[in-house]
Amino acid sequence: METTSDFLNIKDVNTAFKINGKYYDAISHINLTVHHDEILAIVGESGCGKSTLATTIMGLHDPSETKISGEIDFEGTDLLKLDEAGYNKFRGAKIGMIFQDPLSALNPLKRIEDQISEVMTYHTKLTAEQKHNRVLELLKEVGIVDPKRTAHQFPHQLSGGMRQRVIIAIAIACKPDLIIADEPTTALDVTIQAQILDVLRKIQAENHAGIILITHDLGVVAETADRVAVMYAGQIVEEGSVEQIFNTPKHPYTRSLLRSMPQRDNQNDDLYVIQGNVPSLQKMPQIGDRFAPRIPWVKPEEHEKNPTMHEIEPGHEVRCTCYKSFSFPDQVGSVKA
């Protein structure tokens, strides 16, 4: 990873939202590196800050409502130091974003063609005709059967899957180096989900882009990602390659998640349940292991005071050392859940 670390380096990023006049961290001390040609998946439960991270990279936060610190190095530029105009040179051109809800993310009153070509207006010098051709090309690329017709339609006339493809087309229109996909398939059926993921992968292969894939579906991660970062309560708790995360998960949270999935062979058993709830922003513990309250059988002294990431094998990092003494209660036997 040291070879391409000049691509995207997120260093110690904090994003805090103003709630009732006070700032609360939604993500804290995030360090991440994304490389060319890879898909980095970010997984975690709802509310853990995945989208916040994405929108922070895109610079989509209202500065009067948020406080952002840290450094986001993208191809040698610190994005967080850019002004609006400077950011606009990156957005759409070098970084593309795919949003979760394909219906509301498209302007209901504009034809698909106009929405796609809008990106090119600001980042390329293509003529109207060239843009038109490129739009058709893009639609074909994302797997739309009748690009001509679709280009002329309005969002409400398309199915969910088609809309999501249009969003992808917008995101890749200028061949960006980085694509951020925030739950691109959550609203879709399994079959369509599979198709969309295929499209994403194809694009990545063709453009050599780096992709940040945000999802809470472990299956999607396992199928698609090269590397995985697991987030919990605004922090990254484990990071590693897909194989590392799925085959030898270390952090109790990662392990719990994997365990709570219905498996082929556990029809008659109860599923594993993580105790307790994700704390809300305002009630987030500021010191100590944030996951600790949900594994009460792990003794307090096993948790670090200020947990940090530990590299336990090349490319595999885990927050907190509590993983060492963690095992599930039913396996411990003596601990009452």
Next chain:
Amino acid sequence: GCSNNSSSSSSNSAVKFSTAYKNSAATDKNATKNGTLKLAMPSNSPFQGITDPVLAPNATDAEAFAPGGENSLFNVDKNYKIVDGGLANQKLDRKAKTATITIRSNAKWSNGSPVIAKDVEYAYEVLGNKESTSSQYSSDFENIEGMAAYHKGTASTISGIEMPNGEKGKKVVIHFKQMTPSMKFSGNSYIWGSIEPYEYIKDVPIAKLASSEQIRKNPIFVGPYKLDKVVEGESTSWSPNKYYYGKKAQIGHITINVVSLNNIDKALQSKKYDSVVPEVAGSLGGTDYKNLKNLKGYAKVGQPALGYSYFAFNLGHFDTKTGKNVEDSSKKMSNKSLRQAMMYAVNVDQVSKKFGNGIKWRANTLIPPVFSKYYDKSAKGYPLDIKKANKLLDDAGYKKRNGSKWRSDPNGKKLVIHFGAMSSSATTEATYQNYLQQWHKIGLNVKYANGKPMEVNSFYDTLQKPNQNSIDLWLGAWSLSSEPTQTQLYGETAPFNMGHFATKKNTELINKMNDSSAWNDETRTKTFKEWQEYMNDQAGVVGDQFNYAWQPVNKRVKGFDISPANDEFYSNLTLTSSKLK
């Protein structure tokens, strides 16, 4: 002719007006010729655009088209008596029972065609036609031979109107069943005072006349000015009529604009208009006077108005079978002392002073001072006299019984008197309220009929029922015709005698005003005085207020004289500068 009558007829009024503004500045020939005289017409409703006086339903239209001469036939003197010198002269022949109308030979319509006998005759046809939309027809016209038959539709012409020199001639003879002295005055209800441009409108069915182009869009006139343009309901503009037989018009243009009563003061204050259109009943009230009396650049002219307001009592009913008003002694207000007491209790003088600002004053009789010949200056009327009022009531047996706050009637029954009034401006309604309070002061329980002032339609609707008991006493107002006979208001058969005051003596006096004895002016004057005295004593109907018809005139205008005797009002006007002063 010019008038030197600078009258202010009533000693009761605080202000004195002259009918003429005597401008000593010289006429500016150029300004007059090229200038525009701007007149406002205070009215809350747009005028209706009916130029024909026979068909026009109200005075607004007449005023809007006044520079056109209103097609009027006769000149009058200050008493509205018909005099020679106008478009036509009239001669009454008591023996032959005829009126002969002779049109002056040079009379022309503003389109250049001559005025002919048929024009005079046609007015009666339009008026009396069965299909006519005119509301001016009255049974009095059936005094003309053959009119009744024509009105019913059984005759196609009016047999009593003769044109000895043919339709195109200049002479018309009208045959009456009976001659009355009122025929000497303009505004009488027997001889119609205006003409119709027969040749111009003959093709229009009479029923459709009011809405025809000839009447609304392109009317013709016989007056000093001709109509240039009419903006429906809003304004008219005029320029001199070169065919006018009389004194030539001098001002290049005259415009008349409708201005709402609310805005008229401000409009005049901001010098948008030279004056308002002269109106016999007066359109500007006491408040306007207060606001405008010191207006710089304006003079004021005025004369007593052709109208008055009155209190009337409900004393009987209208017998629809005989068509006569009948007094009922059983009515609540039949007691004369009660009526007198109520009249003594009201403080009309105070009210007039406060709200009238000098242009209104207490009416001491039922003939307004504009009829200077008949008006009884000396009549006392009913000045405020609470003591007398109380005494009258006490004597008549209206006593407070059982500790009640209110007087009961002589039989000891509860007495509640219902006062009817029309909803109006805040000041007027304040006045009503004040009157009620005055009556309360003498212990009379007087209340609004219906609980509040009534909307004008409901008001007259109630009063015009042949027999009604919901209004015992009301405050009304009449604007009058320029002929002073009282038959139509207080006569025995008059439907407008809504209080049904119909004593023998009254009938006798009213008949006397118009019978053969009245041809003698002196006798007639005496009868009028006698009647006024009688009415005051009976207190069946009692005058409330008289007022001035007054108006401000911009000082650039010369020759502004609103006296009725000034028959050439518009011709006499000139301007002394091109801008308003």
Next chain:
Amino acid sequence: MWKTILRRIMIMIPEVIILSLLVFLLAKAMPGDPFTGSINPKADPAQLHHLMKLNGLYDPWYQQYWNWVVHLFHGNLGNSYQYQEPVTRLIGSRAVNTLWLALFTTILTYCFALPMGMYAAKHEGKLPDSIIRVYTYVTYCIPFFVILVIGIWIFGYVLGWFPTTGSISSTATPGIGSIGSRFYHILLPGILGALFGTVNVVQYLRSEVIDAKRSDYVRTARSKGVPEKDIYKHHIFRNSLLPIAAFAGYSITGLLNGSLFTETVFSYPGMGLLFINSISYRDYTVITALVLIYGILNLLGTLLSDIILSIVDPRIRIE
């Protein structure tokens, strides 16, 4: 599309019929008659009765209604009792005035309201926004006629900038002059009406823009690198204007209601003033016709709104 419009119009017919019957009956139920109001000593009640009979006013109501409907189908709304001319012609000339003023007011309203609403929303929560909001609140709370009265007093009389009565100057020359004069006459009532009318549009637009600002598609546009200025131009304003456009039709109702006041204050000879006058004259034919016309205009207003909406909004485009 045409079919849908036609269908809407067909649905309107029974409503109009019911309205006509209702109005007819109500008008008849008013105390008095068209002739009592013109009472003066010269008028002979016998003649008034004669005229009542002549006009069929003593017939039973269903007879009168039937006659009226029959005439209606001949394009004849009867004769005005007060004006003695066909109602169609009478109203025709007034309607031109009212609609001309209404059109002008509408245009002005949008000229004022659009920039105001957008500006307020763009600077949401800041000083200009607060000022505009206070302005809308205050105008919302002041009765319309107070605005008119104060306006005519200041600009008409004190400053004398505008004519205060009528629809055209009596000295206007035909052609350009008369058009100019007419325009001059509706300027002040138009401006005042617009100042009042802006309230709804401003508030509506403001909240639309604020909603649009927070919408996902605007976020998408940002992520495309569209500059802020263009985001407002191409996305926010365009999308917020859509429901506003449709509002125009509905605003007819408000304008017509306001015409009663504007025309009274400015003595402007339109339908509103005609109505007020006709009420006291009991001019049945005119009253009925006016209420009916206003009703139909209201209906057409809603229809217009729906049509506009279906044209500008692809989501509800009528096939």
Next chain:
Amino acid sequence: MEENLNKHSNISAADLKRLTKEADDEATPSSAKIIWNEFRADKPAMVALFIVIAFILFVMIASLFINTSQIMQTNIMNYNASPGTSGFVLGADSGGRPIAQQLIVGARNSIGIAIGLTIISSTFGICWGLISGYFNGYIDWGMQRVYDFMMMLPMTMMIIVLVTIIKNYNAVTLTLIFSIFYWEGTSRLIRSRTLSESEKDYVAASKTSGTNSFKIIFREIMPNISSLIIVDTTLSFAENIGVETGLSYLGFGLPIQTPSLGTLIANANDPNNITQYWWTWLPAALLIIVLCLSISYIGQVIRRSADASQRQGTEN
């Protein structure tokens, strides 16, 4: 079921008291409390609330001590007396009637009309909107037609016609006449919200729980649009205070002896009054503005407290 439950749950009747108490301690504050918190957090709103309540109380109480018929006695000698003269705090009108007292009684009458009108028209509009929005199909269709018809009616004209027909109308009849026309706005608003509310699953859940339609409409849906209802009602209340002013101006309002803010403001129909006798109308106009502003401000706060994301008051 019962034994079934007892078997599977170790909670029994004995625990009832204790558990109820526990739950009580944890109970969420009521919406009234939330609104109150919201007011406390917003100073201007607090002022507005204070103004409105204090004013209404003052008017209601003070008017008890004012003899209306007595103040409405004309005293022409005090015609348009200016403020401060001869005992007239705010001057007198053209009938010499004290403006100050008229203002109090007039405000009471106008507020009374506004309250009556708001209650009648809102209740009707809310019921209409709820029922029409909940039942789709013929009921809704029929109700929509009635509604369309009402929409078509030119309101002011119809009111004027009605007012002329009714010979002896007073504040009560006027209120009723207004009510005929003022429910439409509310009903439209409520209907559209009810439509979207009806599609939510909790309505379906109630249906499957066997709850009848009437209960679903008024006990399930209505509370959910209550914030809308409250906001709409406060705003229409603000609007209704001024509703008879226009009519009074045109000359079809309340009779002069019934003072109301409308009859007072209608004094402004005389341009002379506007400048010369400003006290005859200006206080009433200002009063309406202040009152309306305060009420709409209160409406804003309530709207905000209904929307959890905009709340400014801290919870609890």
Next chain:
Amino acid sequence: MSLVEIKNLKVHYPIRSGFWNRITDSVKAVDGISFNIEAGETYGLVGESGSGKSTTGKSVVGLEKITSGSIMYQGKDITKKNNRKELDYNHDVQMIFQDSLSSLNPRKRIEDIIAEPLRNFEHLSKDEEKLRVLQLLDIVGLDPDALYKYPHQFSGGQRQRIGVARAVATNPKLIIADEPVSALDLSVQAQVLNFMKKIQREFGISYLFISHDLGVVRHMCNNIAIMNRGRLVEIGTRDDIYNHPVHIYTKRLLAAIPETNVNDRKEHRANRLAVEEIYRQQQDKYYDKDGKAFPLVPISPTHSVALPKEVAEQIIKQEGEVKA
């Protein structure tokens, strides 16, 4: 006799258009489906979005006006309103919704929400009622202090459990669960599924479990029906469906499930693409001219597939060979 027998159920939504707003066409949301739910079992209904699953579920509880067909419960057709009333049908059949927030009235306290069916069907005293509610809360694992709280104060999983508590309050025989966990996070989903299972065990309830997540369905259901464009394409036991899918649509669905086994994700993907390819090529073999599924034909006592008879027989033969 099965608990519920659905026969040839059709639900069509009218599309209105034209001059008089007449019904000119219809969306055939459910177009002739039949299956039976046995007492105590969990019956899975799977299909892609818009295939008519929810419509079916709603018809069964009586929320939807059905076009034709019958739903028999205790020998009576409950598509008729009268029968539903007579049987106190909603006492016996309840529903759990996908969106836990919208299915709980945000203005009602938890106590009132759970007690709602009790108040309608069982007339209990105040205390009895409260006790019941507390017990129900206890059973779904919520603290008693939830009693006076509002739905928004709970997390998604807790809310869904409140929904379960409400559904079981009247001790129903059948609960329709329309995507009860689709909106939930993994860990929360596990909680809810566990509770549903627990309650089924304890009260002997049947579920009609609607989902598009085949992983969850496999975990929960004994019998499964696959729905496509308003019709059933395949029904069978869990084993039938997961291990011996016949219809191409079923195969496609199964292939699309993401696998968590990262080691052979390449094969998995290749397999899916292969199935996609077959689906594209052989589509017309599996659907009739109108693109609709054929009627179901049984290929084993538990397993039916929507295929023309001949094709089905052929497959049976092949299967037999495979099995043999």
